[in-house]
Amino acid sequence: MVRMWLNEPLSFGGQAAAPATPRQPRLSAATAPLTRSIEVVDEYGQRRSIRIPAERPLTVYVDKRELVTLMTLGAHPEWLVLGYLRNQRLVTSLDDIESITVDWDVGAAAVRTRGGLPDLEARTAQRVVTTGCGQGSVFGSLMDALDGITLSPDARLRQSQLYGILRAVREQDSTYKQAGSVHGCALFRGEELLLFVEDVGRHNAIDTIAGWMWLQGGELLRGDDKVFYTTGRLTSEMIIKAAQMGVPIVVSRSGTTQMGLEVAERMGLCAIGRATHTRFLCYTHPQRLVWDTPPP
């Protein structure tokens, strides 16, 4: 599989490469096929060929110490690892990371830090097994992080922009359309699509976006003018991760859970679910939504 070095942030189909900021971590640009063709037998007993998404283990080593194994589609492994470290609050400054090298031949991501990560042991000791579609693992007490976060009280989204977001997602070419069985997440500024990411795990997708934002820095790192879209349910971890990124408005094609709702309410985050075409439900903080375009 292809490996190379980049001296500036990876650019992404459709997105412009962002200006390099000082002391950017060196990132490999590992690539691997995102789907594969398999043969199945249908309800008529007929053999058919379909595509399914790839799923591959990626074991993250921080300064040669094994941290975790992520199962991922593999579209943006370096951003995923970076965002994972950021969202788990294992790394607080991009500056602390010298390089991330992903090698699919061995399914490993080698993270080299500048001067090590303080008390990594302690921080990864506590486990909270959360919803996701099951028992998603969130290290440390992520909820604690929320106390330090205040989302911009002024952030607003117009209904017309929301419809623009839903249109952009519908029109996005995707692995889902080819192979199904992946979650999509997207970062918007108003209705402008900045980044669309898919993964077999939706937490990977949001972590990948977090990693990308961190790399871009500047205006793109700001959360207060951004909107986060996910195909997955608005579980507590999804809301927490959006809040950690400073994003005050989250839109989902799916519904919410009680914990997700409680966290969104508490954080002042506007959670919008069941959003398809012209339909949606605003679960929390409707003051952030401007009903300027009632559906026909």
Next chain:
Amino acid sequence: MVRMWLNEPLSFGGQAAAPATPRQPRLSAATAPLTRSIEVVDEYGQRRSIRIPAERPLTVYVDKRELVTLMTLGAHPEWLVLGYLRNQRLVTSLDDIESITVDWDVGAAAVRTRGGLPDLEARTAQRVVTTGCGQGSVFGSLMDALDGITLSPDARLRQSQLYGILRAVREQDSTYKQAGSVHGCALFRGEELLLFVEDVGRHNAIDTIAGWMWLQGGELLRGDDKVFYTTGRLTSEMIIKAAQMGVPIVVSRSGTTQMGLEVAERMGLCAIGRATHTRFLCYTHPQRLVWDTPPP
């Protein structure tokens, strides 16, 4: 919230109580509301009342030592904890467990063992963060467990039985129909529904079934004549957990992932996906499926 003691396995609406086996663990029967009503604002700016599923943290203590916190709907917390311990291979014999006491007032499940669990520390040290809808945590190397497992080579399912299974699931009264945002899992013998479980996390749902099977013992603990149904994707962990329960046929309303497919192929497990009404795709080991009822 209600708490009481049972001296025999919990029975479940629609299922008959199973015969008590010797040295059954004492289980509390903690109950809590499964849905709650919330007010939302729809696309017309109109306030509406909808129901959402409950989601509550349940911290599991084994002999007063904190093990993990599960986020759950809360329908069958004692079976969930039991199945979690079983599927994580932290407990190998039902006999090792004296009691499981769930108290929703404090969100705690107190597991008392007979003589402690050997090297619990070591077994929970390794983390693999897996797909689920995100970063589901599977302690230890679950894959290792597979080497010890051989699924019955003779297990078969007729297409007519598969359609019976899909009909039973469609007709099942469910939290999903009321509130959405939950996963459903079910255990079948042929097309006979034995247990239907929903949870905010599908891993919780399958763990709950595993716990229930363990309690029932005898014919109901056997996996080889059972079929496992899930609304969720056939990820590797789902296939692994079904295989651990000795269940050779798994049916999903959703699709599969590459790892799920690879594990099913390797285990001789018949994985059927995209199954709704008369449609389905058989991903692996089609020899287990008897095409006796082609759709009209």
